[in-house]
Amino acid sequence: xxxxxxxxxxxxxxxxxxxxxxxxxxxxxxxxxxxxxxxxxxxxxxxxxxxxxxxxxxxxxxxxxxxxxxxxxxxxxxxxxxxxxxxxxxxxxxxxxxxxxxxxxxxxxxxxxxxxxxxxxxxx
Amino acid sequence: xxxxxxxxxxxxxxxxxxxxxxxxxxxxxxxxxxxxxxxxxxxxxxxxxxxxxxxxxxxxxxxxxxxxxxxxxxxxxxxxxxxxxxxxxxxxxxxxxxxxxxxxxxx
Amino acid sequence: xxxxxxxxxxxxxxxxxxxxxxxxxxxxxxxxxxxxxxxxxxxxxxxxxxxxxxxxxxxxxxxxxxxxxxxxxxxxxxxxxxxxxxxxxxxxxxxxxxxxxxxxxxxxxxxxxxxxxxxxxxxxxxxxxxxxxxxxxxxxxxxxxxxxxxxxxxxxxxxxxxxxxxxxxxxxxxxxxxxxxxxxxxxxxxxxxxxxxxxxxxxxxxxxxxxxxxxxxxxxxxxxxxxxxxxxxxxxxxxxxxxxxxxxxxxxxxxxxxxxxxxxxxxxxxxxxxxxxxxxxxxxxxxxxxxxxxxxxxxxxxxxxxxxxxxxxxxxxxxxxxxxxxxxxxxxxxxxxxxxxxxxxxxxxxxxxxxxxxxxxxxxxxxxxxxxxxxxxxxxxxxxxxxxxxxxxxxxxxxxxxxxxxxxxxxxxxxxxxxxxxxxxxxxx
Ligand SMILES: Cc1cc2nc3c(=O)[nH]c(=O)nc-3n(C[C@H](O)[C@H](O)[C@H](O)COP(=O)(O)OP(=O)(O)OC[C@H]3O[C@@H](n4cnc5c(N)ncnc54)[C@H](O)[C@@H]3O)c2cc1C
Numbered sequence: 001x002x003x004x005x006x007x008x009x010x011x012x013x014x015x016x017x018x019x020x021x022x023x024x025x026x027x028x029x030x031x032x033x034x035x036x037x038x039x040x041x042x043x044x045x046x047x048x049x050x051x052x053x054x055x056x057x058x059x060x061x062x063x064x065x066x067x068x069x070x071x072x073x074x075x076x077x078x079x080x081x082x083x084x085x086x087x088x089x090x091x092x093x094x095x096x097x098x099x100x101x102x103x104x105x106x107x108x109x110x111x112x113x114x115x116x117x118x119x120x121x122x123x124x
Numbered sequence: 125x126x127x128x129x130x131x132x133x134x135x136x137x138x139x140x141x142x143x144x145x146x147x148x149x150x151x152x153x154x155x156x157x158x159x160x161x162x163x164x165x166x167x168x169x170x171x172x173x174x175x176x177x178x179x180x181x182x183x184x185x186x187x188x189x190x191x192x193x194x195x196x197x198x199x200x201x202x203x204x205x206x207x208x209x210x211x212x213x214x215x216x217x218x219x220x221x222x223x224x225x226x227x228x229x230x231x
Numbered sequence: 232x233x234x235x236x237x238x239x240x241x242x243x244x245x246x247x248x249x250x251x252x253x254x255x256x257x258x259x260x261x262x263x264x265x266x267x268x269x270x271x272x273x274x275x276x277x278x279x280x281x282x283x284x285x286x287x288x289x290x291x292x293x294x295x296x297x298x299x300x301x302x303x304x305x306x307x308x309x310x311x312x313x314x315x316x317x318x319x320x321x322x323x324x325x326x327x328x329x330x331x332x333x334x335x336x337x338x339x340x341x342x343x344x345x346x347x348x349x350x351x352x353x354x355x356x357x358x359x360x361x362x363x364x365x366x367x368x369x370x371x372x373x374x375x376x377x378x379x380x381x382x383x384x385x386x387x388x389x390x391x392x393x394x395x396x397x398x399x400x401x402x403x404x405x406x407x408x409x410x411x412x413x414x415x416x417x418x419x420x421x422x423x424x425x426x427x428x429x430x431x432x433x434x435x436x437x438x439x440x441x442x443x444x445x446x447x448x449x450x451x452x453x454x455x456x457x458x459x460x461x462x463x464x465x466x467x468x469x470x471x472x473x474x475x476x477x478x479x480x481x482x483x484x485x486x487x488x489x490x491x492x493x494x495x496x497x498x499x500x501x502x503x504x505x506x507x508x509x510x511x512x513x514x515x516x517x518x519x520x521x522x523x524x525x526x527x528x529x530x531x532x533x534x535x536x537x538x539x540x541x542x543x544x545x546x547x548x549x550x551x552x553x554x555x556x557x558x559x560x561x562x563x564x565x566x567x568x569x570x571x572x573x574x575x576x577x578x579x580x581x582x583x584x585x586x587x588x589x590x591x592x593x594x595x596x597x598x599x600x601x602x603x604x605x606x607x608x609x610x611x612x613x614x615x616x617x618x619x620x621x622x623x624x625x626x627x628x629x630x631x632x633x634x635x636x637x638x639x640x641x642x643x644x645x646x647x648x649x650x651x652x653x654x655x656x657x658x659x660x
Contacts (some may be wrong), residue, residue: 030592032290033580037595040572041646043653057642058649084629085599088615091627126452129506131489145489145505149454149481151473160474193473196487 031100034093035108038101062108070102125150125170128223130211135228142203142227144175146211147196154189170195172214178207203229268296269586271579272364274344274354274524276301276329278310279556279571280370281658286579287368288337294587298362299332300354302343306658307397310568311651313431316394316405317438319606325397331660344371347528349549366582369530369537369546370556370575371522372396373427373566376535379518380420381493390496391513394435395427407512408439414450415443418501418510420491421457422518425536427557427566429463430612432516433482434602437468440476441605454510455482456491456503458518463565464602464612470633471604521558528552536560541618542594543581544574553578561596562623564616570598572654596623601647609643 041058061069075081077090077098090098128148136142148170155167167189175183182201210224271291273284276299284299291297305328314320329339342356353363375395377383383391394404411417417439421432436453443451461484462468472480485491489504500509520526520535530537530546537554538547544559546552555578556571564570577594584591599613614628631643 029290029580029584029589033576033592034595036286036290036576036580037573037597039653039657040569040576040597041599041650041653043656056649057646058653085611085613088613088627088629089597091615131505147483147487147505149452151478153473153477157473165477193469194481194483194487 027100031097031104034097034101035104037089038105061105064106066099066102066106069105070099073098073102125213125215125219125221128211128213128221130209130223130225132209132225132227134226135230136203138204138229138231140203140229141200143198143200144209145196145198146173146175146223147194148173148213148221149194150213150215152187152189152191152193152195156189168216170213170215172212173197174212174214175199176210176212177201182209203227205229268294269365270296270298270363271366271368271582271586272298272300272354272362273368273370274300274347275370275372275522275556276303276306276332276339277370277372277556277571278308278568278654278658279372279575280368281306281329281332281575282572282654283368283370283555283575283579284332284337285335285657285660286576287583288335290580291583291587293336295583296338297336298338298340298364299329300340300342300344300356300362301329302341304341305329307401308568308651308655309395309397309428309431310654312394312397312401313435313438314603315401316408316435317442317606318405319438322402327655327659329659335660344524347524347530347552349528349552352551365551365586367552368575368578368582369525369528369552369554369558370571371524371558373519373557374522374526376518376520379422380491380515382496383494383515383517387494387496388515390499391494391515393514393516395431395516395519404514408442411443411448411451411511413448415448415452415511416509417451417453417512417514418508419453419455420494420501420513420515420517421455421459421462422516423458425560425566426516426519428600429565429567430468430600430602433462433464433468434604436480436482437472437475437602437604440472440479444476444479449476449479451479453480454508455480456488456501456508457482457484458491460484460486463600464610464630466633467610467631468602468604471608471610475605475608519557521554525554525558530554531558532560541621541623543585543591544578544594545581553582562616563614563625564596564598564623565600567598567600568654569600569613569650570596572657573597594618599650601643601650603644603647604640607644608637608640609645609647610640611643611646 038061042061073090076086126149131145150170153165153168157165159165169189171187173185206229208224208226212220212222214220271287273280284297288297305326308325311325333339344354345357346355353361355361377385392400392404394400440453492502494501499513500507521531521537525531525537530548532538537559539554539559540547544553544555546554555574557566573596581591596616599611601609601611603609610631612630614625616623617626
């Protein structure tokens with residue numbers, strides 16, 4: 001085990017913090033889990049422009065202002081912004097959950113490490 | 125057109141029901157579909173499948189544009205004597221392709 | 232081992248720091264529990280296992296130790312391997328190393344696991360070394376049942392490639408495709424459900440036909456002999472094959488070809504109930520089951536797949552083992568990398584909750600499978616899944632429709648590329 005929390009930043013500290021504090025941390029694990037499910041699609045593309053506003057079908061969410069993310073999530077859920085995928089992804093999540101998720105994503109710094117070969121994974 | 129595929133038993137007894145299965149790989153282009161240029165893809169279907177036994181007609185099927193690609197037919201007939209079964213496919217424009225198989229009928 | 236239960240309202244912005252960590256560990260030690268953090272072992276570093284290991288480490292931090300056991304030194308993704316076969320990607324693009332996991336503090340052990348000793352709660356490696364676990368997350372993928380197709384074998388796969396495990400087989404199928412003549416005939420055998428990547432064979436057919444056409448070989452023919460009467464995204468594929476490569480791809484269900492009787496590598500032919508189909512290239516995707524390590528450990532049903540409890544992907548046969556990914560029977564979820572990763576997160580979080588005494592979040596299983604019908608024509612199918620009547624069932628699904636505008640199809644290709652970048656980043660850092 002060579003992990004250095006200081007080097008790994010916020011995410012590692014979350015792990016440390018969670019250890020000692022359930023109850024409301026229950027909610028933190030839940031939100032951290034939900035945020036992890038977003039990462040299944042929304043990771044920064046190595047060859048994509050850093051600007052999150054750039055046109056991407058799955059923009060990076062880490063570090064985005066929570067208000068923007070929350071507005072988008074609600075619009076998807078309520079059918080005001082059409083996307084069959086996102087409608088399914090947020091189906092059944094209440095406002096409080098979406099707000100906590102948006103805040104969590106805002107506080108996350110984007111992981112941006114090249115893979116083992118030093119190459120971005122999906123470079124064309 | 126592709127080579128049709130025909131399957132029937134090689135040998136049966138007189139009076140047996142002979143199952144026949146015939147497949148032709150064919151796009152069955154209905155003439156209703158839009159191509160990449162937005163225009164209709166011209167109709168090209170196999171409009172007739174005719175089966176005969178020793179030259180005598182056994183079955184004729186007229187096909188419509190709604191039939192799916194790769195028309196496959198299955199039917200049965202009563203075997204009385206040995207002979208050659210022929211299936212002829214005719215497509216729009218009149219082109220034909222045929223396949224035949226010999227069946228031995230034991231008394 | 233249980234962690235102290237106290238109200239907690241801090242957000243990650245109010246960083247609690249390492250003092251808290253130390254307190255936590257000491258509190259546990261003082262109560263006489265194991266001083267070392269509980270051990271999570273993940274077996275299999277594919278889509279499911281790599282995501283499970285990284286999720287467990289990222290959310291569990293120093294409170295847990297995470298070990299990943301993986302036989303291969305690097306991982307070649309099956310996903311996007313059809314792109315490689317068609318020349319749209321290179322092998323290097325789909326090959327990934329595990330250095331990022333080690334950098335996260337995951338102990339990566341490269342070695343083949345030979346057995347799971349469920350009584351001792353340890354994995355035995357081929358080297359004889361044992362790795363004990365408090366919780367095992369098993370993600371070993373599939374075994375190909377070559378022998379289920381009479382005449383087929385591992386040796387025959389060198390003549391009739393399956394390319395259903397990415398690596399040398401992918402390269403082989405690609406070079407065989409490249410070598411075909413302008414009017415070549417190809418025959419593809421597709422297995423019965425369930426199998427890895429339901430739309431994969433049909434995407435492969437589309438991309439092989441595309442490659443042939445793009446290289447002046449539109450006279451070639453690909454015949455699919457399917458073990459099923461219907462298949463995933465069928466209308467989309469059939470319409471797409473005709474649109475992009477008219478007449479090149481034929482699909483025959485068993486009611487037409489009469490069932491697969493045997494294959495013969497010596498004559499490059501397939502015998503079916505209807506006829507003998509011979510080809511210049513025959514590719515056989517054999518039936519599948521969970522990888523041997525899971526079956527041998529007694530974690531599979533007689534059908535060869537591992538049942539799971541939907542709430543946590545836990546094995547009903549062993550509460551210390553979670554099975555995820557292709558090896559698991561995850562209800563209505565297909566066997567895809569997306570699904571495996573989704574299950575990996577669920578299992579990781581469930582194990583953390585279990586080991587550290589946190590409440591377990593409700594799982595939100597999700598899947599999307601993108602397929603290329605042509606390099607600029609993508610389609611997708613997917614769903615959110617939940618626990619229903621003891622199984623994992625669709626809550627809300629979606630699927631592309633025939634006749635969608637070209638821009639939408641182009642966008643789905645972009646989405647697929649984004650997803651590939653995202654999942655490989657999630658797996659490998
Ligand atoms: C052609 C093709 C295209 C595909 N396209 C897509 C797609 O577009 N999208 C999608 O979501 N999915 C796709 N898939 C499916 C996807 O590849 C699988 O569903 C996914 O890899 C399953 O992940 P897994 O973790 O269960 O198994 P795997 O990814 O197979 O990982 C299992 C790992 O376990 C290791 N292992 C096994 N046994 C042992 C042992 N005894 N000891 C040590 N290590 C062991 C193996 O080496 C392997 O690395 C595709 C599949 C194919 C074949």
